Amino acid sequence: MKPAYILALALPLLLLTACGGGSSDGGSDTPEVFKITTASLPNAIEGVNYSAQLSNSHGTAPITFAWAPGFTAPAWLSLSASGGLTGTPAATATIPLEVQATDSSMPALVAIRALNLIVVARPAITTTSLPRAIKGTAYSDQLAYTTPATLNPTFALAAGSTLPTGLGLTQTGVLGGTTTDGGLFEIVVELLVGATVVDSAAFDLVVYESIPYTYVEDALEPNDSTGTATQLLPGATPAGRLTASDPAVQATPLTLNSDLNITKPDGDDYFKFNIGNVGTIKIEVFYRWLVGEVDATLWFYTGAPTHQVLPIAESATTQSDDETIVYHNAQLSGGFTTGYYYLQVHAPADATIGLWNRNAYSFRITFNDLTIATEQLEADSAGGSVNEQVVAYNQGANPTSPSFSIAAGVLPAGVSFTTDGRFTGTPTQFGLYDFTVEMEDGGVSVQRDIKVRFFDSNAGDYWQIRGERREYNPGAGDPLLESFGDAMTVAPHPDYPTEGAIYVSGGFGSQMLDSVRVFHTDRAGIPTAKQFKFEDLGKPLPVPVRYHGMAFLQHSYGGYLYVIGGEIGAASGAHTSGDLWRSVLRLQVANGAGNALSQPLSTNWEVVAELPDTDPSGKAILGWAEFGVVVDDQANDADDRIYLLGGRYDLEDSIGSNTFSRTFHDAVLMYECPTAPSGTGTWFRKTDAAPYTARRFPAVGMIGGKIYIAAGREGTAGQTGSGAATADYIEMYQPDNHQANAAISIGAKTQFPTLTGGGGYYPMFATMNGQLYIWCGWDSAFHGTKALNRFDPAGNTVTRLCDADWGTGFGGGVVHDGKLWIISGIGHGADSESKNLVYQP
Numbered sequence: 001m002k003p004a005y006i007l008a009l010a011l012p013l014l015l016l017t018a019c020g021g022g023s024s025d026g027g028s029d030t031p032e033v034f035k036i037t038t039a040s041l042p043n044a045i046e047g048v049n050y051s052a053q054l055s056n057s058h059g060t061a062p063i064t065f066a067w068a069p070g071f072t073a074p075a076w077l078s079l080s081a082s083g084g085l086t087g088t089p090a091a092t093a094t095i096p097l098e099v100q101a102t103d104s105s106m107p108a109l110v111a112i113r114a115l116n117l118i119v120v121a122r123p124a125i126t127t128t129s130l131p132r133a134i135k136g137t138a139y140s141d142q143l144a145y146t147t148p149a150t151l152n153p154t155f156a157l158a159a160g161s162t163l164p165t166g167l168g169l170t171q172t173g174v175l176g177g178t179t180t181d182g183g184l185f186e187i188v189v190e191l192l193v194g195a196t197v198v199d200s201a202a203f204d205l206v207v208y209e210s211i212p213y214t215y216v217e218d219a220l221e222p223n224d225s226t227g228t229a230t231q232l233l234p235g236a237t238p239a240g241r242l243t244a245s246d247p248a249v250q251a252t253p254l255t256l257n258s259d260l261n262i263t264k265p266d267g268d269d270y271f272k273f274n275i276g277n278v279g280t281i282k283i284e285v286f287y288r289w290l291v292g293e294v295d296a297t298l299w300f301y302t303g304a305p306t307h308q309v310l311p312i313a314e315s316a317t318t319q320s321d322d323e324t325i326v327y328h329n330a331q332l333s334g335g336f337t338t339g340y341y342y343l344q345v346h347a348p349a350d351a352t353i354g355l356w357n358r359n360a361y362s363f364r365i366t367f368n369d370l371t372i373a374t375e376q377l378e379a380d381s382a383g384g385s386v387n388e389q390v391v392a393y394n395q396g397a398n399p400t401s402p403s404f405s406i407a408a409g410v411l412p413a414g415v416s417f418t419t420d421g422r423f424t425g426t427p428t429q430f431g432l433y434d435f436t437v438e439m440e441d442g443g444v445s446v447q448r449d450i451k452v453r454f455f456d457s458n459a460g461d462y463w464q465i466r467g468e469r470r471e472y473n474p475g476a477g478d479p480l481l482e483s484f485g486d487a488m489t490v491a492p493h494p495d496y497p498t499e500g501a502i503y504v505s506g507g508f509g510s511q512m513l514d515s516v517r518v519f520h521t522d523r524a525g526i527p528t529a530k531q532f533k534f535e536d537l538g539k540p541l542p543v544p545v546r547y548h549g550m551a552f553l554q555h556s557y558g559g560y561l562y563v564i565g566g567e568i569g570a571a572s573g574a575h576t577s578g579d580l581w582r583s584v585l586r587l588q589v590a591n592g593a594g595n596a597l598s599q600p601l602s603t604n605w606e607v608v609a610e611l612p613d614t615d616p617s618g619k620a621i622l623g624w625a626e627f628g629v630v631v632d633d634q635a636n637d638a639d640d641r642i643y644l645l646g647g648r649y650d651l652e653d654s655i656g657s658n659t660f661s662r663t664f665h666d667a668v669l670m671y672e673c674p675t676a677p678s679g680t681g682t683w684f685r686k687t688d689a690a691p692y693t694a695r696r697f698p699a700v701g702m703i704g705g706k707i708y709i710a711a712g713r714e715g716t717a718g719q720t721g722s723g724a725a726t727a728d729y730i731e732m733y734q735p736d737n738h739q740a741n742a743a744i745s746i747g748a749k750t751q752f753p754t755l756t757g758g759g760g761y762y763p764m765f766a767t768m769n770g771q772l773y774i775w776c777g778w779d780s781a782f783h784g785t786k787a788l789n790r791f792d793p794a795g796n797t798v799t800r801l802c803d804a805d806w807g808t809g810f811g812g813g814v815v816h817d818g819k820l821w822i823i824s825g826i827g828h829g830a831d832s833e834s835k836n837l838v839y840q841p
Contacts, residue, residue, distance in 0.1 A: 034059040036101050036113040043150070044089050046122040048198050054083035056111065059103030068098035068112050077117075089119040123147035125191050125201040130175070132288070132321070133167070133207040135182040143173035143189065151193050158188035158200060164207055175205075182207045183251040184286055184362040208288035209253050209360040220254060223269045230340075232273040232365065240273045240340070242281070242367045244444075248273060253360040254345075270299075271343045273365065275330055278396035280368040280446055283325040285315070285345055287361040294347040294361060296323045302477075303339040310477035328448055329373040332396070369395045370441060372448035376465055381427055383458045390421040390450070392439045399441040407447055409435035412454055427454040430462065432805045451805070457840075461802045466836045467532025469823065472520070474529070481534050482834050483507035484826045485546030485567075488812035491589050492559055492596035493518060495526060499817045500596075503589075504534065505541065505550050505563055507812075507824060512544030512569045512578070516561075516587070519823050521816065532836050534823075538600050539587060542607075543568045544578070547697075549629030549644065550812070552589075555637045557677050559590025562631075562642060564671075565611055565624040580623025580650045580662075582611040584671065584681070608674060609681045611644075615651060615665075616685070622650035622660055628700030628765075630707055632737065641737055642671040645709055646698040664715035664723065666694040668733060668743070684740045691746055692731045696723055697810075699765035701772040703793050706734045706747075708772050710791065713761035713780075726780050728759030730791060730798075753798040757787025764813025764822065768841075770794065773820055775839070778809035784827035785809065788820075788839065802839070808832045 037055045044050040056063050065083040067073050074095060077087040083101070095117045103109045126144045133139040147153050154171040163169065164181035169189065184206055191199040220231050230240030232248040242248060254269060275281065287294040298313040315323035330341075347361060372392045379386040392399055404421035411417060412429035421439065431454065438447045455462035471481040486507025493501030495518075502519040506512075517534040520526050541563060548566025552559065563585045569578020588603040590596050597603065611624045627647025634640055651663040668686040673679075698712030710730045715723040732747030760777025763785075767773070775788040784807030790799045804822060811825025820839035826832055 032058040034101075034103055034109040035111045036099060038113065038115065041085070041097075041115055041117050043148075044117060044119040045151070045193065045196075045198060046089055046092050046119055048122060048193075048196060049088050050077075050086060052085040054079075054085065054099060054101070056083070056101045056103075059101065059109060059111070060105040062104055064102045066100050066102070068100045071098040073097065085117075091119065092121050093119045095119065120148045120151065121146070122198055123151055123153045123191055123193065124199050125189065127201065127203075130203050130205050133164075133179060133205065134210060134288075135179060135207055136210050138176075138178050139167065140174065140176035143169075143175060145173070145191055145199070153191050153193050153198065156190050156192060158190050161187040161189075163187060164205070167205075179207055182209045182253045182360070184249060184364060185251065186249065204286075206286045206362065211288065220250075220269075220271065223254075223271060225270060230272045230274075232271050238274070241276050242273050242365060243276045244279070244367050244369045247364060247366040249364045250362050253362050255360050267346055269345045271345075271363075272340050273343070274340050275332065275367060277369065278329065278331055278371060278393050280371040281325075281327040281330045281341070282366045282368070283323075283327075283343055283363065284365075285323040285361055285363045287322060287347060289321050294323055294345065296325055296363075297344040297346070298325050298327055299342040299344060301340045301342060308475075308477045309342070311479065326448075328375070329371050329393070368444070368446050370399070370439060370444050370446035372437060372439060372446060372450070374437075374448075374450055376451040377423065377453070378464055379423055379427070379452055379454045380457045381454065383456055385426045386415065386423055386454065388423045388452070390423075390437055390439075392421065392441075392446075394441050394444075399439065402439050402441045405438050405440075407436040407438040409433060415454065423452060430454050430456060431802070432463070453805075460841055463802060463805055463837050463839050465805070466522070466838050469834045469836060470533045471517070472530050472533040472535040478529075478533060480834055481509060482826070483509040483513060483824045484810035486513070486812045486824050487548050487550035487563070487566075488519075488814040488823075489550045489552045489561065490814060490816055491552040491561055492594060493589070494596045494598055495520070496523065497596070499523075500552075502814050502816050502821065502823070503537075503550070503552075503561060504812060504824070505561075506545040506548055506566065508546045512546060514540040514542070514544040516541065519821075523817070539603075539605060541585065541605060542583075543581070545581075547625040549627060551629055551631045551642055553631055553633050553640050553642070553673060554590065554594050555640060555673065555675075556592050557637070558588045558592055559594055560586040560588050562586045563605075564629060564642070564644065565627070567625045568623075580625045580648075582613060582621065582623050583607050584609040584611065608679070609671065609683060612669065612683055612685055615649075618655055620652040620655075620660075622652075624649045626696040626762075628698045628709065628712075630700050630702040632702055632705075632735075637673070637675045639737060640673040641735075642673065643700075643702070643707060643735060644669040644671070645692065645700055645707065645733070646695050646712060648696050661720045664694040664696065664717055664719045666690050666692060666717045668692075668735065670735065670737070670739075672739075686735070686742060687740050688733075688742045688746070690717065691733050691743055693727065693729075693749070694719070695727055695761075697762035697777075698727070699763050699772070699774045699777075699813075701765060701767040703767055703770055703772060706732050706745075706793070708732050708752075708791065708793065710755060710765070710772065710774055711759045711761060711763050711777060723761075726759050726761050726778075728755045730755070752791075752796060755787070755789045755791075755798055756800040757785060757789065757803070760785045760787070760809060762810045764811055764820075764825070766813050766815040766820065768815045768818070768820075773813075773815065775813065775820060776804055776808050776811070776822065776825065778828065782828050783807060784825070784832050790841075801841070804839075805837055806832050 037057050064081050097115045101111045155173040164179040166179035167177040169175050188202050190197045285296045296315040300310050300312050302308045313325050313327040374390045377388045379388045412427045414428045415425040470478040490500040504517045516537040520530045522531045545566040549564040551562045568581045585605045587605045627644050630643050632641040648662045650660040653659045670684045672682045674681045692709050694717045695712030695714045699710045712727045713723040714727045729749035730752040734744040763777030765774045772791040786803040786807045788801040808825035822837040
């Protein structure tokens, strides 16, 4: 039997007909009508499970609900036979629905109703971080969210989250109070609509100690030695084992005693731990920066038999609220009986504000089973396509079903990034690109910032990364050797019989250096362990020195390294560590035929001369530094010359005053080299008046008997202080090689093109194939620059070539084996990295 469809207007007419047209007494009783009584539906929330119940009246039970004939509901929404609407909407919308109810009478009655279901935006917590609190100080912060006004969500702490004593969270999202606790509190806040959690957010609430505070030995002390027992995660198996599910959170503030008046002045803490498999270690140090600074370093102890303690990662910045280390591709530490990691936190105080404050910090160490091992890629199209794979691991093995994506960064034209982690395609744009690559595997994800260089080796004009700046020292694990203010030259060496080796002298890292080092490349025959590292020559200079000159000259009686002037000082951590000096040193490294002497050398440094000790007015000069040096190496020993231009000297303020100021000069000094092994040579000051613009740290090069002076920080002769603008112009000086004779010719800056990209001072520079290359340097704001310029005197042109990967300056420059090298220098306020770069023209 077909059901009887009941409509709101038709039903009374049917009833009237059955009764003969109406009641005889004029009454009008209205029969009850079977209908769906739900007039409206509660709003659904995007992304939240929805549930609503339809109702009806005056039907014979049981009632069965269904979608009206011909109506198709959204795929996410279900309607049960009992009238329950359920599902999870994916997007906001207003959705028209048609529902039908059928009762069990004979014949069955059917009611249909049209309803609108409105899906509103899901409320979301928009607060991303909490401001820091201070112990004993009133604190208040309003959590924020987005929501339709009709929902009226409320806030609550998630189960298991605990606020520090004295702080509370209101339903309106005010987090406030005054706490008596300090440290790191990990909390989860929930946003609710009614009793339904619609969003949640995890926060780090850091409560700083009040400063100053009374020093109390912390719970982990003694923790100032790498030889102490395992201190983190003592309940792990084995003790101290860090896993993805068991982070080490030090909530209670730890103290670093920085008060010299109490018993244990110690600015370092060490914490020992281990890892269960290959993965990513993340260290966060939470620190209130009022005085001093905080630094974090991750060390690795190799265990028996080598027993080396090696620094493997360190925080990137200093003097900030927090420090972070993310150490990718952390390897297994050799089992749990040998080999451990150590976190070192260094936070000494600073007495300059009049108080010896005691620094306090908290930290968290977490581990991720996933790691992206790739740090940089060199994608050479060689005129065609590239196909470079990003390597990643899950618990030390290949990921099960990885999905890669680019979280940040823009691909060059013609290149794609595949979901299996490959850069593919034919690039039409070249250079160094920064990407944040994300990998997800098994519901876990990890990100890493990587650099990818797209280049065409058939075309040239590209840089490449060649190892970190490390010192070859097997006993100390090849530690980092980042230096600046050093000097470089190429000279004979037995390991480099045709092209010579790169020699590096002096400089400044964590201290002034007196060492002379050979930088090894990857030429055939150089052991892999030495490649792109510095090896100490074992012939230290008599004093630590920086801002000096270095050159090589081949005489008929032997080949010599010359080191000239510079700033000297004790090997200490002071930034400015000494006066300028005037000595000229030399060390024999080759015989008269130019063949390298065997190493270790049996020769020693000798002082052969002194730079001029008075200026033309008769004032005394203590020393010279910050100049440029070029050599004129002739077949006749009597014509071998060293030229010094630019820089500053320590000049007596007035004759006999015995007080000195660092002063710009614009002289040209010429050194006539010794013509015999026992000679001393002679310095001459050329008689030219103002032959070039006075400047410090210029780039200089001799080509065709002419000296070209470029870049530098300009000043005026006699000026004290640091100087003015950085120079972007070129000048020329053609010397007469006889004693004090004036120049054969001088070229003003108006005769030459300017450098592009700023110019900078203390750039790296060298000559090759009759051209002067000038790269990097600092701008007037002390930031490292990246520009590479090539000056061609034959065509009188300047060409801007490929920029270096990052800005750097104050590093010696050298051309070796037809390539330009960056193996020292600092960015000083701009991005720089402790890696070597080589340029292929």
